[in-house]
Amino acid sequence: MLMTLAHAKLILSPMELQVRLQPAGTVLTVLAEDLRLIASANLLVANVGAVSWQMPLENAEQLQQIADFYGIAAETR
Template identity: 30%
Template sequence: MSVAFSQGQFVVSPYEIQCRLKHNAIVLQAMLDEVRFLRPNLLLVADAGVVKWSIKLDSEEQFAELLELTGLSAEYI
């Protein structure tokens, strides 16, 4: 499944998530067990040890859609 956002699109599979950035052809990829969704800032954070990245999501609706697609829960910071 894919979810469009202002900087590109997210592609979600049963085991991983990809963030494809349209302006510079960069693809960020992480296994779902390395991903966290943080509220209230609407952040998707991937932490695979030495490689880390994060993306601020556009809206609460997009945040909720990605939570549903990944089956993950949001964390409050």
């Protein structure tokens, strides 16, 4: 599945999520099991061992699409 945001493209596959930041072209990757979603901030959080990164989403619909695709519940903290 492909999602296009103003500042990135998200490529969702069953095992991982790939983020291609634009215009820099930087690629961030996270396995589905290391992915968290924070609903109150529309935030995607990746904890990959010693490396962590976060990316704001544009709206709650995008967050819900990712949650549905991976079958994970968004946290509401």
